[in-house]
Amino acid sequence: MSRDRLCVVGLGLIGGSVLRAAHRAGWTVWGATAAPDDHVAAASDGVDVESTVDAALQRAAAQDALVLLAVPLPAVDDVLAQVARHAPSCRLTDVVGVQGPVTSAVRRRIPDARYVGGHPMAGTSASGWAAGSAGLFDGAAWVLDADDGADLGMWADVARLALDCGAHVVPATAADHDAAVARVSHLPHVLAAVLASVGADGGPLALALGAGSFGDGTRVAGSRPDLVRAMCEGNRAALTDALDDALGRLGAARGSLASTGSLESTLRAGHLARRAFEATRDGADDGTLRVDLTGDTALERLREIGRAGGRVTALHGTRCTVTL
Amino acid sequence: MSRDRLCVVGLGLIGGSVLRAAHRAGWTVWGATAAPDDHVAAASDGVDVESTVDAALQRAAAQDALVLLAVPLPAVDDVLAQVARHAPSCRLTDVVGVQGPVTSAVRRRIPDARYVGGHPMAGTSASGWAAGSAGLFDGAAWVLDADDGADLGMWADVARLALDCGAHVVPATAADHDAAVARVSHLPHVLAAVLASVGADGGPLALALGAGSFGDGTRVAGSRPDLVRAMCEGNRAALTDALDDALGRLGAARGSLASTGSLESTLRAGHLARRAFEATRDGADDGTLRVDLTGDTALERLREIGRAGGRVTALHGTRCTVTL
Numbered sequence: 001m002s003r004d005r006l007c008v009v010g011l012g013l014i015g016g017s018v019l020r021a022a023h024r025a026g027w028t029v030w031g032a033t034a035a036p037d038d039h040v041a042a043a044s045d046g047v048d049v050e051s052t053v054d055a056a057l058q059r060a061a062a063q064d065a066l067v068l069l070a071v072p073l074p075a076v077d078d079v080l081a082q083v084a085r086h087a088p089s090c091r092l093t094d095v096v097g098v099q100g101p102v103t104s105a106v107r108r109r110i111p112d113a114r115y116v117g118g119h120p121m122a123g124t125s126a127s128g129w130a131a132g133s134a135g136l137f138d139g140a141a142w143v144l145d146a147d148d149g150a151d152l153g154m155w156a157d158v159a160r161l162a163l164d165c166g167a168h169v170v171p172a173t174a175a176d177h178d179a180a181v182a183r184v185s186h187l188p189h190v191l192a193a194v195l196a197s198v199g200a201d202g203g204p205l206a207l208a209l210g211a212g213s214f215g216d217g218t219r220v221a222g223s224r225p226d227l228v229r230a231m232c233e234g235n236r237a238a239l240t241d242a243l244d245d246a247l248g249r250l251g252a253a254r255g256s257l258a259s260t261g262s263l264e265s266t267l268r269a270g271h272l273a274r275r276a277f278e279a280t281r282d283g284a285d286d287g288t289l290r291v292d293l294t295g296d297t298a299l300e301r302l303r304e305i306g307r308a309g310g311r312v313t314a315l316h317g318t319r320c321t322v323t324l
Numbered sequence: 325m326s327r328d329r330l331c332v333v334g335l336g337l338i339g340g341s342v343l344r345a346a347h348r349a350g351w352t353v354w355g356a357t358a359a360p361d362d363h364v365a366a367a368s369d370g371v372d373v374e375s376t377v378d379a380a381l382q383r384a385a386a387q388d389a390l391v392l393l394a395v396p397l398p399a400v401d402d403v404l405a406q407v408a409r410h411a412p413s414c415r416l417t418d419v420v421g422v423q424g425p426v427t428s429a430v431r432r433r434i435p436d437a438r439y440v441g442g443h444p445m446a447g448t449s450a451s452g453w454a455a456g457s458a459g460l461f462d463g464a465a466w467v468l469d470a471d472d473g474a475d476l477g478m479w480a481d482v483a484r485l486a487l488d489c490g491a492h493v494v495p496a497t498a499a500d501h502d503a504a505v506a507r508v509s510h511l512p513h514v515l516a517a518v519l520a521s522v523g524a525d526g527g528p529l530a531l532a533l534g535a536g537s538f539g540d541g542t543r544v545a546g547s548r549p550d551l552v553r554a555m556c557e558g559n560r561a562a563l564t565d566a567l568d569d570a571l572g573r574l575g576a577a578r579g580s581l582a583s584t585g586s587l588e589s590t591l592r593a594g595h596l597a598r599r600a601f602e603a604t605r606d607g608a609d610d611g612t613l614r615v616d617l618t619g620d621t622a623l624e625r626l627r628e629i630g631r632a633g634g635r636v637t638a639l640h641g642t643r644c645t646v647t648l
Contacts, residue, residue: 122535177533179526180526180533183523187522189537189591190574190591191518193593194515194573194594195570196593196594198511198566198569199507199601200597202504205494207601207604209494209504210601211464213509214508217540218594218598219537221594228587229591233587240581243574243577247571249518250571257567261560262553263556263557264553266521267545267556270516270518270520271545273521274543274546276524
């Protein structure tokens with residue numbers, strides 16, 4: 001039954017929600033955190049919280065639990081040192097949100113780690129244990145690293161955790177993941193900050209006239225800046241590319257408006273892109289297929305499915321159902 | 325009782341909602357539209373719809389009604405020609421959303437017009453009569469032009485319409501209004517279009533990973549592009565300034581990230597700006613005062629109130645209550 005044991009390190013919004021969701025699905029769960037507020041809040045909700053991260057990891061080693069890292073990127077290296085000391089042979093995954101740096105840190109700290117990186121695409125502008133819920137991942141995408149070298153049995157274990165939490169699994173390489181989230185998760189935070197500042201530059205009158213479009217466009221600027229920094233700055237190279245793309249498109253819009261008076265091409269392209277996103281999100285399924293999770297080409301097949309916008313929606317032993 | 329008669333020209337989202345809201349407040353209302361879909365939809369909802377705009381305006385002239393223009397900017401000039409022909413002495417206001425060009429067109433077409441421009445800051449990404457509702461303006465800001473030369477009695481009439489529709493009134497010059505909405509209403513549409521396109525450039529994987537921040541940041545890119553174009557392109561000079569401000573801030577963020585790895589100043593400034601917006605929106609009132617709507621300095625006082633983020637929340641004869 002060791003496959004149903006989960007040790008969560010970090011009990012903020014995401015870690016706390018995974019712990020609740022896995023518990024809801026019948027897993028045996030415990031956690032630990034270095035943040036006193038989250039410790040107190042989780043314990044007072046009746047959760048099995050170890051007094052220290054070391055103690056939680058020792059228990060994970062004794063019971064062969066899956067260990068989930070749910071701490072901000074700047075804390076990852078220190079926590080990995082603790083994992084290396086107390087639970088080096090445990091299966092390991094994470095929900096940090098930037099895969100390249102975490103994968104590098106795991107390889108450096110625990111060269112033989114049984115590790116598959118992950119990233120559930122869910123969140124709110126609130127943070128901490130109290131903001132979490134068992135339903136946070138219902139219907140969400142949960143990216144799992146499908147780079148060459150991943151252990152397919154381990155991959156299936158983490159996929160089952162994600163599915164049990166209510167998510168669907170999107171397989172991707174770390175590099176493809178980081179490039180994609182730079183565009184759809186990190187750039188939105190930078191644009192929200194810029195929009196909020198340009199609005200405030202207009203003084204009290206401008207802020208008094210802000211309504212739906214300004215409220216929506218600046219919502220994530222209400223998130224804790226230190227958490228947003230950790231996420232965005234950890235994905236520096238890919239986010240710089242996304243910012244260059246945005247600057248190019250915004251500069252073209254400015255040039256066209258000032259010279260010809262027209263924003264047609266900017267607004268038409270954006271409208272078509274939004275419609276494509278809505279079609280993706282509303283999940284007009286093009287069908288399902290079964291994919292074997294064994295053999296030399298399994299990871300390559302999974303990566304191709306992710307690149308095409310497909311997702312894993314169920315596991316059956318060594319096979320999975322893929323929805324396209 | 326002529327003060328409670330309203331003729332609405334254009335029965336889309338905004339015009340249709342004003343008509344319903346004024347009706348709810350006890351006004352005698354009728355409307356007309358050149359859009360067959362809106363005509364049929366409004367008539368089948370039991371609304372008093374004249375068969376032509378000319379007929380609606382002739383009735384307004386006969387009954388000394390307030391005439392409200394609720395057509396997109398490109399249609400304003402033609403409708404003003406009809407007003408000049410059939411109802412040149414009626415009190416006139418609008419909800420077009422860009423005050424400079426409408427004010428100029430009114431002066432050109434109807435030099436002696438009794439006109440006060442207006443702009444309710446409410447909307448949805450949907451459009452047309454069917455998308456409207458009597459409650460659309462509840463709690464919203466409704467900007468009224470307070471440039472020198474406005475007739476204060478006429479100003480109070482339009483303010484009463486806005487208050488009866490559930491809005492509060494923000495007095496501003498046309499230039500101040502246009503500069504403010506460029507920042508908090510038009511720029512958000514351009515940034516949403518740019519963000520949607522940058523996301524779609526990442527292919528199906530990126531769109532499959534788009535979640536809350538991407539969904540919120542691109543929502544208004546789902547609006548009808550022709551309506552967004554009319555609004556944004558009609559405010560060309562002020563929007564160009566706002567785009568330059570955004571390009572400067574976004575370029576600074578890109579430079580800082582690429583050179584030092586830090587987004588601190590961008591994200592901190594954006595967070596403080598968002599907090600200021602939330603404080604404005606949640607209306608932590610600093611008190612109320614009574615302002616006299618007669619005398620040489622009344623318009624100047626109203627403009628100062630608007631610039632400071634204040635709003636008119638009630639009318640009492642020739643005085644109004646202002647909330648700061």
